[in-house]
Amino acid sequence: MITIFDIILRLACWLLVAPLLPGIINKVKAWVAGRRGPPVLQLYYDLARLWKKSVVMSTLASPAFVILPAVAWVALLGAAMLVPLGPAGAGLSFRGDVLLMLYLLALGRFCTAWAAMETGSAFEGMGAVREVSYAVLTEAAMVAAVLSLSVQTGSISLATMLAPPAGAGAILLAAGLFIVLLAENCRVPFDDPNTHLELTMIHEVMVLDHSGPPLAVILHGAAMKLLLFAVLLAQAVLPMGRFGPFASAAVLVAGVLAVTAGVGVVESLLARFAFRRVPLLLTTAFLLCLFALLVAWKGGMS
Amino acid sequence: MMPTPFLLLALVALATGVATGAKLPRTWLALMMTGTVAAMGAALSVLFGTVDWEWRSGILVGGEPLHLRLDGISAVFLALLSVVGGAGAVYAREYWSDHHYPASAPRGRLWWSLLVLSMGLVLLSSNGLHFLIGWELFTVSAYFLVTLDRGRSEARAAGWLYLVASHVGTICLFAFFASLAVQTGSWDLGPMREHAGLASLFWLALAGFGVKSGVFPLHVWLPSAHANAPSHVSAIMSGVAIKMGVYGIVRFSGWLPMPAAAGWVVIGLGAISALLGIAFALAQNDFKRLLAYCSVENIGIIMIGLGAALLARTHGDAAWGRLALAGALLHVWNHGAFKALLFFGAGSVLHATGTREMSRLGGLWRTMPWTAGLFALGAVAVSGLPPLNGFVSEWLIYLGLFDAVVGKQPSAWAAMPAAIMLAMAGALALATFAKTGAMIFLGAPRTKLAAKAHECGRWMRVPMVVLAVICIELGLAPIWFWPAISRAAGAWNPAWASVQSPAPLVTLGFVHLALAILLIVAGVLLWRKVRANGLRRGLTWDCGYAAPTAKMQYTSGSFAGLAGGWFAWILQPVRKLRRPRAHFPASAISLERFPETVLERVIVPVGGLVLRASAAARRLQHGRLSAYILYVVVGLAALGILVLFSSPS
Numbered sequence: 001m002i003t004i005f006d007i008i009l010r011l012a013c014w015l016l017v018a019p020l021l022p023g024i025i026n027k028v029k030a031w032v033a034g035r036r037g038p039p040v041l042q043l044y045y046d047l048a049r050l051w052k053k054s055v056v057m058s059t060l061a062s063p064a065f066v067i068l069p070a071v072a073w074v075a076l077l078g079a080a081m082l083v084p085l086g087p088a089g090a091g092l093s094f095r096g097d098v099l100l101m102l103y104l105l106a107l108g109r110f111c112t113a114w115a116a117m118e119t120g121s122a123f124e125g126m127g128a129v130r131e132v133s134y135a136v137l138t139e140a141a142m143v144a145a146v147l148s149l150s151v152q153t154g155s156i157s158l159a160t161m162l163a164p165p166a167g168a169g170a171i172l173l174a175a176g177l178f179i180v181l182l183a184e185n186c187r188v189p190f191d192d193p194n195t196h197l198e199l200t201m202i203h204e205v206m207v208l209d210h211s212g213p214p215l216a217v218i219l220h221g222a223a224m225k226l227l228l229f230a231v232l233l234a235q236a237v238l239p240m241g242r243f244g245p246f247a248s249a250a251v252l253v254a255g256v257l258a259v260t261a262g263v264g265v266v267e268s269l270l271a272r273f274a275f276r277r278v279p280l281l282l283t284t285a286f287l288l289c290l291f292a293l294l295v296a297w298k299g300g301m302s
Numbered sequence: 303m304m305p306t307p308f309l310l311l312a313l314v315a316l317a318t319g320v321a322t323g324a325k326l327p328r329t330w331l332a333l334m335m336t337g338t339v340a341a342m343g344a345a346l347s348v349l350f351g352t353v354d355w356e357w358r359s360g361i362l363v364g365g366e367p368l369h370l371r372l373d374g375i376s377a378v379f380l381a382l383l384s385v386v387g388g389a390g391a392v393y394a395r396e397y398w399s400d401h402h403y404p405a406s407a408p409r410g411r412l413w414w415s416l417l418v419l420s421m422g423l424v425l426l427s428s429n430g431l432h433f434l435i436g437w438e439l440f441t442v443s444a445y446f447l448v449t450l451d452r453g454r455s456e457a458r459a460a461g462w463l464y465l466v467a468s469h470v471g472t473i474c475l476f477a478f479f480a481s482l483a484v485q486t487g488s489w490d491l492g493p494m495r496e497h498a499g500l501a502s503l504f505w506l507a508l509a510g511f512g513v514k515s516g517v518f519p520l521h522v523w524l525p526s527a528h529a530n531a532p533s534h535v536s537a538i539m540s541g542v543a544i545k546m547g548v549y550g551i552v553r554f555s556g557w558l559p560m561p562a563a564a565g566w567v568v569i570g571l572g573a574i575s576a577l578l579g580i581a582f583a584l585a586q587n588d589f590k591r592l593l594a595y596c597s598v599e600n601i602g603i604i605m606i607g608l609g610a611a612l613l614a615r616t617h618g619d620a621a622w623g624r625l626a627l628a629g630a631l632l633h634v635w636n637h638g639a640f641k642a643l644l645f646f647g648a649g650s651v652l653h654a655t656g657t658r659e660m661s662r663l664g665g666l667w668r669t670m671p672w673t674a675g676l677f678a679l680g681a682v683a684v685s686g687l688p689p690l691n692g693f694v695s696e697w698l699i700y701l702g703l704f705d706a707v708v709g710k711q712p713s714a715w716a717a718m719p720a721a722i723m724l725a726m727a728g729a730l731a732l733a734t735f736a737k738t739g740a741m742i743f744l745g746a747p748r749t750k751l752a753a754k755a756h757e758c759g760r761w762m763r764v765p766m767v768v769l770a771v772i773c774i775e776l777g778l779a780p781i782w783f784w785p786a787i788s789r790a791a792g793a794w795n796p797a798w799a800s801v802q803s804p805a806p807l808v809t810l811g812f813v814h815l816a817l818a819i820l821l822i823v824a825g826v827l828l829w830r831k832v833r834a835n836g837l838r839r840g841l842t843w844d845c846g847y848a849a850p851t852a853k854m855q856y857t858s859g860s861f862a863g864l865a866g867g868w869f870a871w872i873l874q875p876v877r878k879l880r881r882p883r884a885h886f887p888a889s890a891i892s893l894e895r896f897p898e899t900v901l902e903r904v905i906v907p908v909g910g911l912v913l914r915a916s917a918a919a920r921r922l923q924h925g926r927l928s929a930y931i932l933y934v935v936v937g938l939a940a941l942g943i944l945v946l947f948s949s950p951s
């Protein structure tokens with residue numbers, strides 16, 4: 001009974017809170033620019049409207065064009081259920097769950113890229129290529145980051161990995177993971193979620209042809225992914241295990257808000273990078289995580 | 303139940319298959335089915351039983367008594383051989399039918415059964431001499447299968463390269479088995495870890511078996527042989543034949559004492575193979591060549607697991623080695639299943655369109671829905687994504703590597719880069735298969751060939767469905783297969799013979815099952831919601847352009863451009879570019895070819911040097927007696943000087 005209650009609460013938490021994040025980012029950007037900006041709940045309205053709309057589908061696309069966004073969404077939700085939420089712990093925790101989480105994110109990426117290619121559009125091809133290619137570097141950075149947490153805590157399960165503080169390498173790890181967060185969620189300086197110039201986008205260009213409920217599912221999935229990375233980053237760096245249940249929940253919320261605001265500030269201050277400079281930045285992220293790993297190794301030795 | 307009757311039945315059925323293959327296709331197929339099912343029965347009875355099967359006889363073959371053995375390790379490979387051997391036989395009935403290939407189809411059946419039989423012999427024989435005989439028979443029958451379509455010069459060249467490379471490996475194996483026989487005093491094989499003097503022989507075995515397994519940089523023969531062979535042959539070559547190399551390395555690393563550096567070398571080779579193999583795969587435009595390079599990657603993944611296991615053995619049988627070894631052995635099965643499935647899918651596309659170039663295909667899901675769906679399933683599996691089988695074995699290897707890093711022993715310095723390179727190879731595999739699937743099956747047909755494709759028939763579809771079911775099965779219920787894998791790991795290192803699974807495989811299985819159900823439910827619900835809301839068809843959005851053509855689609859080359867560019871230092875692309883000129887350009891060309899770098903940039907130039915040196919040396923031999931007498935005098939004088947000045951003692 002309690003487990004069912006727990007699962008429902010957890011689902012509600014992920015499903016309902018996620019669309020808040022893009023709203024907060026947009027609000028922060030508006031404040032920095034001195035505008036009023038769209039309401040924080042804008043994405044909820046968008047999702048509700050999209051859910052009721054009919055769908056236009058490319059003449060070239062197969063039914064997988066509609067089904068794959070749902071598959072990607074389930075994969076992202078599955079990954080989210082493995083991530084512990086402060087005092088509540090993870091929905092399911094076992095040895096090696098962190099790798100399952102990484103590969104579920106990859107499954108989401110595969111489905112999005114495949115659905116994009118369904119349309120036969122060169123624009124969507126560009127987006128898919130960028131998405132799957134940059135992922136090679138982010139994946140390396142993620143595994144280095146996870147390794148550093150493993151070395152730090154002697155565990156390969158998310159729940160125990162994320163509880164203690166990240167130690168001396170915390171700043172390196174935070175910087176590396178933050179860059180990965182920006183890249184994986186297609187934020188500035190990797191991608192500009194606000195442009196409508198097909199040539200320069202990554203995620204947005206992959207979903208150009210989607211409409212109606214599938215687009216709603218994609219947008220919601222993207223918001224969940226952003227929340228997942230923010231939660232992961234906050235818990236990896238903050239010493240969650242040191243606080244009591246209420247304090248740690250508050251710390252988690254504050255951490256996620258800080259990360260979200262940080263994304264907004266970065267977007268206000270930076271322009272999008274030229275694509276040829278993106279691999280360089282991602283390599284930097286990888287190196288930061290790698291140094292965090294070395295610091296963790298050294299720290300444990302002494 | 304003892305495997306003896308099964309093995310006897312398999313032997314009789316396959317041997318009769320060799321005899322009847324040419325004339326009686328139906329009987330042959332029935333015999334192949336009987337033989338492979340019986341071999342499967344034997345393998346399973348050992349894997350899920352408790353005792354190994356061993357048979358010694360007084361019968362002398364080549365002066366040596368027959369000694370056969372089926373233990374956990376050989377049974378794992380025998381099970382794979384029987385699945386792919388049987389599936390390929392069914393597939394060939396339609397793919398390489400007597401109707402289309404009246405000359406080569408009978409030959410193909412004969413060599414197919416001989417190939418399966420000889421690989422079985424390699425797996426069973428426990429005598430160095432018989433192992434070599436089986437090995438040679440297997441190499442030669444594979445050669446005749448690769449060159450089945452011998453009218454094509456590419457097929458002949460590929461077969462020739464395969465034969466030469468294989469024999470370079472066989473020379474190492476001759477040296478290996480002969481030195482082993484000299485040092486132990488017998489050709490008989492078995493566990494001999496107490497002979498510390500045998501350790502250095504491992505390097506010979508690694509080189510010999512490495513060539514067959516296609517590990518980078520010994521893979522030079524593999525891409526062209528797998529690409530040019532008929533697809534059912536590519537499937538067994540990629541799924542099983544290269545695994546014989548892996549079998550050799552696993553077998554003898556288990557039986558012989560290991561040099562201290564073995565683990566480091568194997569894990570290093572594996573990591574390089576995994577990353578570079580998939581980088582080469584990504585760059586290819588020929589989809590069968592792409593699949594072949596992907597095999598190099600997967601052999602690399604297996605080697606990473608095996609290398610970690612070797613490292614663990616030198617560190618006091620650490621438990622993480624068992625995880626890595628189990629992952630490697632499971633990946634042998636997994637790769638066999640999904641690679642055979644992908645090659646069957648590729649064969650079905652080739653059968654329907656007659657081209658292997660992805661830039662001439664596209665939009666095939668419409669005419670070939672079965673092939674498209676099954677290929678997509680194989681693509682998800684080969685990219686190592688949950689909830690299919692590829693993820694399970696990679697996950698086990700990751701667990702081993704992570705535990706090694708957490709253990710903070712010196713071997714962590716091998717495990718750390720290996721884990722990171724494995725992750726990068728995984729992401730590149732995803733890119734590669736997103737590209738392959740998209741170029742072949744999605745979008746609009748790029749040529750008439752693609753537009754006029756047709757779905758494959760029942761005989762080709764059934765083996766694909768069987769392999770797909772195996773992929774799903776291994777992904778959703780890995781715990782069912784654990785006892786078998788665990789038994790093989792125990793045969794490799796008796797210290798690891800325990801039934802308990804060190805990894806939460808049951809949990810993973812349930813998570814996969816739940817995921818699979820949820821994926822399907824969510825997909826169906828969204829589709830129904832879309833139908834309820836109303837669905838219209840429209841042109842693909844191309845910036846408002848109203849008349850898009852198939853040529854405007856992204857191509858294989860452009861898809862690989864970004865990530866492939868990072869590997870240009872090793873891919874060494876050969877480019878031909880003629881830019882459009884003037885206001886109304888008449889023509890423009892951009893061609894890109896990715897050579898097999900190791901072959902064309904290293905082996906061919908070195909071979910050329912050797913040939914030139916030999917040609918120069920031939921000038922010394924011209925038939926003039928006076929000069930020959932001069933050689934003798936000079937030689938004698940040199941010897942005299944050597945004797946005078948060397949050792950006064």
